[in-house]
Amino acid sequence: MNAQGGPESRTALDPRLAWRPAGSRDLDAWADLIARTAAVERPVWFERRAELEQILGSKNNPAAENTVLGFDPQGFARAYARIMKNRDGAKAIGLGCVDPEWQESGIGTGLLAWAEQRTRERFAEDTASSADSGGPGTPAQVPKLRLYMEHQHQHQAALFDRAGFTVVRYFNEMHRPLGGTLPQTVLDPRFSLVTFGPELRESVRLAHNDVFRDHWGSEPRDDEAWGLVVDDPLARPDLSGVVLDQPTGTVAGYQLATHDADGAVVRGFREGYTELLGVRREFRGRGIAQALLADAMHRFAASGMDTASLDVDSENPTGALGLYLKMGYTVVNRSMAWDKDLEPAESPTDG
Template identity: 70%
Template structure:
């Protein structure tokens, strides 16, 4: 690796560390499940999600992940990093076995994530310069981590290590045993099902719709593949609004369902992962029509609730729209940043 600091230097020496790979999948998934059983997050990665992560070319697990094993070969901690080649931030993920929390392992993982972030920024800057990109410059490395508001122990760790909250997100639910609102599309638009034939068109629409959203970066084909091929993705619960005359995608609602999580939470939810409307189609009822359609699809699929997450400072007024359509905030999460 490039860089003056060995990312492993701060890792707890009571554990043996190595990158995640196919041989570590079961241990990795077991660690996350064991931690989730105590911390009770809204969602956590399972084995199928981790297997998908191992396929990444942009953020290969061999250099972007680390797993710590105790003397008995049990995985006790992990961290991983993702970053777009031209992105202004890296995003970190990780957890520590509940029995090992408070012993300094988490602090070591943060140090690894920070050191690897510095290296990744240097690598991307050099790659851009070598390619002759006239805009290539040395960006200030920045690491972002997400956590639920209820996890006070994580907040204490991040705050103590110099991170600050930069954004809040609301998890919102809408019961489906209530009347579903009627929503009529403006003339010239129609709602169609989502399938492989629309994958690329919706990716382009998403990048267009979210270019004015805080923290959003364009998704390349690999990143989009993680969305449409997610193990929990439900194209049958998703939909797209297109302009009849041109076939241009005006907006989309992409949904998923976590069947395993439903058993833990005691209810079934259809989750809207992504909802977007291109600027030129805003104000024509597209978002309302997509949400109402999602509710009908979710209800027909046996779901109890419709759910989604929204940036509390979303510039399009999404929070007000969701509230108007019956969604209510049930949980909050935060994004924490540190410039390195």
Template identity: 65%
Template structure:
């Protein structure tokens, strides 16, 4: 992937450069300091950042920026990810609490927007053999996810011309309540998630989520972020197969963050991804996968089952989760700006 150099950040009080593997500890410490003040539900730890530095699609040397103070301490960072030919880029950033409200956030947003334009232009050039971009090339779009409670960040995005395009609800289900019984139909079998099933589940996932808002197909690197996530728990996950053919019909992929107990006061099993192939919907497969997940979480000694759902999910997932005892506890917003 040939990139031009990343744009400069217009905030001269910090010294700016791209992130490298040698920055992992200091980068993780910056995110942890910010999280201690802002109390997000989840934030990236060192192991997550290590995985990010290995990306081939979005190399950190070209898609990140780190701001250092006069003592060499990182005070702010931003990074961008984009799938080749994708319709949007995703922006991530954090500013040390001691450096907030000085204009650093605005400077990072401007940097992310400039880099988004650059990435879209590069993809258009690559797709048209270096000639002028094709007329069907999508307008550059930058998406940033923020929890609703992060009010100063939401205000900054609004002032900077971003719009809320989607709401996501974090939902919890106490495992102390009686667990549902949801047996599978005849001709279907539930098996543990294991590495040998990963590629078949990836292909099924891409098919299942093709009609979901904002979803883009996951290539092997993108899928690797899910199945090789440091918090991934294949032992708490499961796949439903068609008995005759062995094809993947549905899946529930779970993770567990042992640090949440200290931060949030309870332990949780988290369903990262849940999907059922269109032609098998209406047969109780999602209920069976969630009921199985609850049993696995409870057996592992966890207090709650949790997941996130798009509030306008086209499959009516929200109603299903409520029926199974989940209740919304927190809202995240997807903010977009078309550049």
């Protein structure tokens, strides 16, 4: 496999830049490129060096095959893209950026073409790998590439639209000030609320896969994918809570939190962010989600934070948006998912 994808994607990459897969020697330049772009575009979240190190260690999505980084003649990183995909998953997700000084020059279009071609290859590889394993084989799927963007980044919207992507879902970023009185909730005595820790890592992963099995766009997380959440450099287990059903020891619900200290400097407030919140079906309607959110607010406030925040699918089937509004959250930003169905690759590329 050529790390820069098949002939179509290699041709699309702008010849003004020297392209190669991201490696450990590129960490500083890669992180600096993303930070420079973020300083201009001011996204809510962007990848930091420690997160890029995680990406380089991925077994499911090896950087040597699934990233591309472009350098100018002076050796500065000016653009990058990567895709990630679960084996046998229904979609690949693309990420990347172009240095603001090099935007509107066709580089982003070339990166999208690279991501599309690599997505086709990944789907073909997964189908072939499943067949080679001796099992029945995975039915061929239409390759799908998904991209995410924040509402204010209209230059990205124009690029995605020209490339044939379509908005398929909207998400709301919500904030809740932590000054003043915070909500108090009381759980049924059969439940206990404890702090998340390593001993709960696997049971909460299984609970999460159960909770989100019917949510739009969600796919089961294996241990590596779960590690991207719980081992994230911004993860704060001390601000995260788990509700246990005491008679059975089952995880009934969970709230996993993060805090970005560097982001607080840029955004002007300290934010406790609920990365994941879920309650198992058999335990819904018993105040568990409210208790977890209230607990999070108290933990955030005690840690000196100003704001509790989270993101929610605008069409969440559990009525989560209504719950968050009742608990004092308000919508402050919007983002969207864009999809494109791709023609399948003729066969896996083997270089």
